[in-house]
Amino acid sequence: MPYAWPQDTDFARWELDVLERDCPVCGRRMHICDHRYRHFHTLGGPVELVCKLNHCPDPTCPGHARTHSPELEVTIALPKWAIGWDVLCWIGHRRWARHWSISQIQAELSDRYGIRLSTDSLARYIRHYQIMLAARQQDPSALRRQYESVAEIILSIDGLQPEKGHETLYVVRELTQKRVWFAEALISATAAEVRRLIAQAKAWAEALGKPVALWLSDRQDAFVTGIAAEFPEVPHRYCQNHFLRDVAKPVLEADSHTKVQMRKKVRGLRAIEQAVLKRQGVAASGTAPGDDGQAAMTATAVPADPPGPESASAGAVVLDYCAAVRGILNDDQGGPLHPPGLRMAAALEEVRASIQRDLDEKKGGSQRSNSVAWPVASTAASMTSGPNKRRSEATSRTSRRLPRPSILEEGAARTARGSSRR
Ligand SMILES: [Zn+2]
Secondary structure, eight states: OOOOOOTTOOOEEEEEOOSOOBOTTTOOBOEEEEEEEEEEEETTEEEEEEEEEEEOSOTTSGGGGOOBOOTTHHHHOOTTOSBOHHHHHHHHIIIIISOOOHHHHHHHHHHHHOOOOOHHHHHHHHHHHHHHHHHHHTOHHHHHHHHTTOOOEEEEEEEEOSSTTSOEEEEEEETTTTEEEEEEEESSOOHHHHHHHHHHHHHHHHHHTOOEEEEEEOOOHHHHHHHHHHOTTSOEEEOHHHHHHHHHHHHHHHHHHHHHHHHHHSOOHHHHHHHHHHHHHHHHHTOOOOSSHHHHHHHHHSOOOOSSHHHHHHHHHHHHHHHHHHHHHHOOOOOTTSOHHHHHHHHHHHHHHHHHHHHHHHHHHOOOOOOOHHHHHHHHHTTSOHHHHHHHHHHHTTTOSOOOHHHHHHHHHHHHHHHHHO
């Protein structure tokens, strides 16, 4: 469907002439016989391109019937495109290098450049770009240029499942140039199918005239037999990533067990939070704290002042600590080299030290001794078990970024100073 341009579009006018003006048959200078107008978007704004069409003026010349278009037109925009190459490259780069979604690209094109494309045509342009990219990726002459100065080739093969239940995508990469050579989705990765890919890699290496020094893979059976058959002399090593992951398995298992132990020990955040919130609610409504269990817990959890501004800010500090600890307990980032359990232990230790510093400061500032939230946390743990854990998991995604204990201490210090001035 042709692109619908608004009536008031302000086009920049570009003119293109034929460069080779002599008739290819008789050699006479050709005449301009017509003009072709086309419109497309560029990143610089909408363009009206005027193509001057030429033909041989001699009606007896066999070249007379043929009309010549400007040679450079295709370097600005391909026929029937509503965008120039600059826009296509912009779209392709956002899609494949930045992994933007089509709707993101669509919105940004519209907001930033005033280029409005339907999702259908955007998808079509992305497809064009993808085809060109694939053709260039496998272009033998480009590949030869890249490998001119390479002495040896190191190849790797691995199967990836982009989505569960879908066929596995087998990717052959060359590691000295960090380049994907080719990839193919295999519905059934039989030894014969996998060997075909390895043979294809062999053909590529031979076409480049470069020796293969090494193969890397996770050494699944089909790779081992296929590579041994096609590259009998070439060593085949375990991929470092897979190797590390396998070696790390027992480490991560132990780490995971430790995490469970720590989570068992540090519990009851919800009860503390509820107590603080309830107390704050009571303070806001101006009535005395009730005599139920929650309030009793509050009495030990936060300074036993009559509700006032200090106790409110003390409550806020307690809530901040709870949020920090919850985040720590739910943080499962980190791989085998930075086991999450070790991170968790270090972070909890930091919180403990931070609370201790708060306590020390408070002792220095005012002599009133208070029970603190911390010991209560493990006491309360026995009261709230299951639901608390589920709740923590639910909040974990939103509470990834957490205040550092030092920031929490500032709040605690303010509160402590406030209390001691009274
Ligand atoms: Zn002619």
